[in-house]
Amino acid sequence: MAKLSMIWGLVLVVGATAWVANAQSSGLPQLDQNEWWGSQVLLKDSATLQSRKTIKPFHVTFSQEMIDYLKRRISNHRSYVPPLEGTAFEYGFNPDQIGTWADYWVNEYNFTTGESVLNQFPQYKTNVQGLDMHFIWVKPEVPDGVTSVPLLLLHGFPGSIREFFEAIPLLTTPTNGLVFEVIVPSLPGYGFSDGAVRPGMGPAQIAVILKNLMKKIGHQKFYIQGGDWGSVIGRAIATLYQDDVLGFHSTALTVFNSCAEILNLLGGYIATLQVEIHQYNRTALTNIAEETGYVHLQATKPDSVGISLSDSPIGLLTYVLEKFSTWTHPSNRLRQDGGLFNHFTREQMIDNLMIYWMTNSMTTAMRLYAEYFSRAHRGLGLDEHPTKVPVWNIKAPNDLFPQPLNKMKFLNVVGVTVLNDGGHFLALELPEAFAADVFKAVEAFKKFHANRRTDL
Amino acid sequence: MAKLSMIWGLVLVVGATAWVANAQSSGLPQLDQNEWWGSQVLLKDSATLQSRKTIKPFHVTFSQEMIDYLKRRISNHRSYVPPLEGTAFEYGFNPDQIGTWADYWVNEYNFTTGESVLNQFPQYKTNVQGLDMHFIWVKPEVPDGVTSVPLLLLHGFPGSIREFFEAIPLLTTPTNGLVFEVIVPSLPGYGFSDGAVRPGMGPAQIAVILKNLMKKIGHQKFYIQGGDWGSVIGRAIATLYQDDVLGFHSTALTVFNSCAEILNLLGGYIATLQVEIHQYNRTALTNIAEETGYVHLQATKPDSVGISLSDSPIGLLTYVLEKFSTWTHPSNRLRQDGGLFNHFTREQMIDNLMIYWMTNSMTTAMRLYAEYFSRAHRGLGLDEHPTKVPVWNIKAPNDLFPQPLNKMKFLNVVGVTVLNDGGHFLALELPEAFAADVFKAVEAFKKFHANRRTDL
Numbered sequence: 001m002a003k004l005s006m007i008w009g010l011v012l013v014v015g016a017t018a019w020v021a022n023a024q025s026s027g028l029p030q031l032d033q034n035e036w037w038g039s040q041v042l043l044k045d046s047a048t049l050q051s052r053k054t055i056k057p058f059h060v061t062f063s064q065e066m067i068d069y070l071k072r073r074i075s076n077h078r079s080y081v082p083p084l085e086g087t088a089f090e091y092g093f094n095p096d097q098i099g100t101w102a103d104y105w106v107n108e109y110n111f112t113t114g115e116s117v118l119n120q121f122p123q124y125k126t127n128v129q130g131l132d133m134h135f136i137w138v139k140p141e142v143p144d145g146v147t148s149v150p151l152l153l154l155h156g157f158p159g160s161i162r163e164f165f166e167a168i169p170l171l172t173t174p175t176n177g178l179v180f181e182v183i184v185p186s187l188p189g190y191g192f193s194d195g196a197v198r199p200g201m202g203p204a205q206i207a208v209i210l211k212n213l214m215k216k217i218g219h220q221k222f223y224i225q226g227g228d229w230g231s232v233i234g235r236a237i238a239t240l241y242q243d244d245v246l247g248f249h250s251t252a253l254t255v256f257n258s259c260a261e262i263l264n265l266l267g268g269y270i271a272t273l274q275v276e277i278h279q280y281n282r283t284a285l286t287n288i289a290e291e292t293g294y295v296h297l298q299a300t301k302p303d304s305v306g307i308s309l310s311d312s313p314i315g316l317l318t319y320v321l322e323k324f325s326t327w328t329h330p331s332n333r334l335r336q337d338g339g340l341f342n343h344f345t346r347e348q349m350i351d352n353l354m355i356y357w358m359t360n361s362m363t364t365a366m367r368l369y370a371e372y373f374s375r376a377h378r379g380l381g382l383d384e385h386p387t388k389v390p391v392w393n394i395k396a397p398n399d400l401f402p403q404p405l406n407k408m409k410f411l412n413v414v415g416v417t418v419l420n421d422g423g424h425f426l427a428l429e430l431p432e433a434f435a436a437d438v439f440k441a442v443e444a445f446k447k448f449h450a451n452r453r454t455d456l
Numbered sequence: 457m458a459k460l461s462m463i464w465g466l467v468l469v470v471g472a473t474a475w476v477a478n479a480q481s482s483g484l485p486q487l488d489q490n491e492w493w494g495s496q497v498l499l500k501d502s503a504t505l506q507s508r509k510t511i512k513p514f515h516v517t518f519s520q521e522m523i524d525y526l527k528r529r530i531s532n533h534r535s536y537v538p539p540l541e542g543t544a545f546e547y548g549f550n551p552d553q554i555g556t557w558a559d560y561w562v563n564e565y566n567f568t569t570g571e572s573v574l575n576q577f578p579q580y581k582t583n584v585q586g587l588d589m590h591f592i593w594v595k596p597e598v599p600d601g602v603t604s605v606p607l608l609l610l611h612g613f614p615g616s617i618r619e620f621f622e623a624i625p626l627l628t629t630p631t632n633g634l635v636f637e638v639i640v641p642s643l644p645g646y647g648f649s650d651g652a653v654r655p656g657m658g659p660a661q662i663a664v665i666l667k668n669l670m671k672k673i674g675h676q677k678f679y680i681q682g683g684d685w686g687s688v689i690g691r692a693i694a695t696l697y698q699d700d701v702l703g704f705h706s707t708a709l710t711v712f713n714s715c716a717e718i719l720n721l722l723g724g725y726i727a728t729l730q731v732e733i734h735q736y737n738r739t740a741l742t743n744i745a746e747e748t749g750y751v752h753l754q755a756t757k758p759d760s761v762g763i764s765l766s767d768s769p770i771g772l773l774t775y776v777l778e779k780f781s782t783w784t785h786p787s788n789r790l791r792q793d794g795g796l797f798n799h800f801t802r803e804q805m806i807d808n809l810m811i812y813w814m815t816n817s818m819t820t821a822m823r824l825y826a827e828y829f830s831r832a833h834r835g836l837g838l839d840e841h842p843t844k845v846p847v848w849n850i851k852a853p854n855d856l857f858p859q860p861l862n863k864m865k866f867l868n869v870v871g872v873t874v875l876n877d878g879g880h881f882l883a884l885e886l887p888e889a890f891a892a893d894v895f896k897a898v899e900a901f902k903k904f905h906a907n908r909r910t911d912l
Contacts (some may be wrong), residue, residue, distance in 0.1 A: 077767055078766055079816065080766065080816075081651065081762075081766075081816065081817075081819045082653075084652070084654050084655045084823070085653055085655075086655070091655075091823065092757030093757075093759055093760045093763065195537065197538075197541055198540050199542070289752075292752070293756040293757055294753055296749040296752040297749030301547065301778060303539065303548035303550070304548030304549045304778045305753075306537075306548075307536060307768075307770060308761075308771020308772070309764055310536065310537075311533055311534050311768035312771060314764070314767050315763055315764020318759070318760050318764065319760050319761065319764060361537075364537055367540070370547055
């Protein structure tokens, strides 16, 4: 085995050389700052467009019709083949757990409460580049001696704005003279935000949209927090608009470029290249293949699978909750109930599903994978460009994949927090630790900028 | 680019050396020839078991209840997001095509006819190793001067026994003094055959089951035809039982072992290593990543995705028909209707879906991927062992993947047919060409054996 590893090492080094030689550094891509992603009809209807461009309050409504239909669908689900004997979540969501969740969703989940939960923060919609963008926007009270700064919170898949509901009250409460004005958009194609009507809207293009949204509501400069897609889109914003992003706090400060891929690959063999060894007792590759089938499928045939999840609430539930189970702790695969009840409330899980279900947005959400893993998006070469935006990395030990902090990309790493607990959905699972770390990071970002000014 | 390719070539050659060095040849794996895959309850209930071990005629019944429920489900489908502008099947099944198919399935498909189509051949069930195995068994009339030989026909995913319905009458009609007694099982976990109740039933274990089934119905020696899973399972039978398989006819005489993987990989760069260049104007890797998302997901989380397809007939339809579209001709991805109507009848497509739907077998069908791509199955090293069984390779030019004929595995290649037309589902698409080639191959297999006897 040692010999084999050495030969593999050689293979990878040669490969790395070839790959790096192939990578070319040129200027940042010039993206159309007003690219139109909506329908041509809307573009030509200036009265409607003008109206939709205004910023309007938005409320979520659970119509009785929607609730009745959903309940019928769930109750009327087909019987399922039992799980293979002796297995829990190893083959995916354990079919034996469907009954409990279906019963809860139909008979115990309080739809009235769920609706108010989704309406507990001020929400708005406004049309940006053809898409009606939905966002939560909480402007905190700012007592004397307290500084308020804008913070863009970006969710991931298969999450939603719901990921941040426990953290928002903490972030909007003044702490040590600092408080956040939080802006939490539904990503385009997710939940209450429109999806693009034509191909090509990847993370770089979404970065343009979100930057325009922030400008529209009056913020030229702002902080960003994001994990999962939020980290990919956050780093796109932090790369394209380096002067506007004041700081970027993320669970994943990795990149997807030539060098990083080699490093990730080698990291599968030599874990310390990627992670503090005390933190992870496994290598990346072991889990990566096992846990990325959904990425592969969604990146290639999002519509084929999105359709079934939009037509079956139980299918949606099993597909999504499997992720909340395994990504929160890999050992949850061995638990009969997927360990879900140890980390989340049932309400949290169903609130999130309600957003996907009522907006019928799973297909447009999945298309983001296809746009990201496209040649066109990769051709932009965004990740070949470093960013000077100060960053702070928070690492949760149970997150499924080690996400190596890439110091070639992120030139100003202001701090790293290594937690003793927590998984992929950190804001939802450990809101206090999450919010405290955001405060800490932004304090550090402010010091970073203050010192820079002194340096001049 | 030339330089890059050379470096990559070097990488692959070094990698190949390492990989081959790692491969160890040892004896054929000793599989339990009576491994029990059914429930423990059945094992202990000897009266029931004895009864189920007998070979009983079987008929498909479309109950009115099932039909009504299915129609309700289809008609009641949710609205779908439109396809991205200017796209057809590039993001998966084109959502604009759902309406046509849903309407056909509910209003035009003749369920009575469909039921008789599925009952047009004699069918049986018998319990083998704990699983009720379903199979079509057509014993032809054998006039004087005609030789009848047994032929095991093996289907794939997302197909079924339905793949062979047009070919069966041709194969069971005497031609040049030869006729086939055909045995067409539903693979375990597919359609009307039980799935295993515990993990571990991969192609090797299915090979044992099918061999036992053939013996049970009186055939010690037989021919095999199979593509897709049928080729994987067929080559497992042809490896484990080399004296019993008289010949193996397949669209895919490739293997999944250390050498072959390197060759496949190199074949992505140097196509002539794999295929006649006049036949394919593309390389393997281009399509492989784009078209194997479903493999990746089904090999890792079959239950998570199987559940939604079992709960949504439209989800099932889109997921399955996308495969029939793209695998039949890669250019079908660019056709608004996926080109399905150019190759198949609507009845054929829905008959096949009816089998998955009425038996609720998508989840157990998908689990085969998980068992095949498991360490345990790979550890058997079946594909490291050559087989002396004579083989005949039929190549259809439009099949999605070039399937290189592996001459290290198959020591006796009796013939190769290169067609000018046809795709992955050859028996269904071109039954005449398919059946004619099977006759031709078996004639050659018979000569092969006759010559060998002379040699002795």
